[in-house]
Amino acid sequence: TPLIKLVDLEKKYISQNNAVTALSGINLDILKGDIFGIIGMSGAGKSTLVRCINFLEKPTGGTVIIGDKDLSLLNDKELRSVRQEIGMIFQQFNLLMQRNVEDNICFPLEISGMSKSEGRKRASELLELVGLSDKKKSYPSQLSGGQKQRVAIARALATNPDILLCDEATSALDPTTTRSILGLLKDINKKLGITIIIITHEMAVVEEICNQVAIIDKGRLAETGKVEEVFSKP
Ligand code: ADP
Ligand code: ADP
Secondary structure (H helix, E strand, O other), X not given: OOOEEEEEEEEEEEOOOOEEEEEEEEEEEEOOOOEEEEEOOOOOOHHHXXXXXXXXXXXXXXXXXXXXXEHHHOOHHHHHHHHOOEEEEEOOOOOOOOOOHXXXXXXXXXXXXXXXXXXXXXXXXXXXHOOOHHXXXXXXXXXXXXXXXXXXXXXXXXXXXXXEEEEOOOOOOOHHXXXXXXXXXXXXXXXXXXXXXXXXXXXXXXXXXXXXEXXXXXXXXXXXXXXXXXXXXX
């Protein structure tokens, strides 16, 4: 059974005198342990899909099922607890500039009620995992783009989520750094068994790391399947 199931997902943005259908008829199964790529051009509906997967945006039709939970049936408190199972990383890293690396990673742990000393211990383990143990006391402004994304990955993994949702996570990085971040994600997938969703407009990213792919075009699912099968079609 899939870990994440998108069922007839639809999102229409309705304003005073027009409606934009950003997504429609999206049916997708993502299995535990997958590295699942979702690729599409600008305007295809990727950002909308990211926000619908964790119900930050309520779909106007269909639903999202994570594990055994139908998100459309949950109240706000239950949704917050489901969202704790989804770590996220972004194109712009979204680190807290006033906090050093260690304190950035501890931030979600503090919110979840972990003690400071336990948080520090967990941060050390995570920094080792992402290969940045020597930058514990550095501030984000002192780091390269790739290092910032490693910190963001460590922070996203802090609370031990089942799912890592990557929204254009390598789009601000050069090709070499991109490759090293994708290598790290692959490693993490293998070591932790975490399910990874990669949202991108770059074919090369999907080819490098994903086992499954879905192509979205103008809000619809154009194609889905194993990467080698989908990309080898003429
Ligand atoms: P992508 O992330 O692939 O670039 P988006 O999800 O941002 O695509 O946008 C999909 C479509 O929905 C676009 O036509 C966009 O203009 C429209 N859209 C996105 N967000 C809104 C919004 N808040 N209100 C109205 N239209 C929106
Ligand atoms: P991206 O390409 O990363 O999706 P955009 O610049 O398309 O970024 O969108 C940035 C923000 O603007 C998003 O929150 C999106 O929902 C909103 N947005 C995009 N298109 C529209 C639109 N046509 N009307 C209103 N809001 C929009």
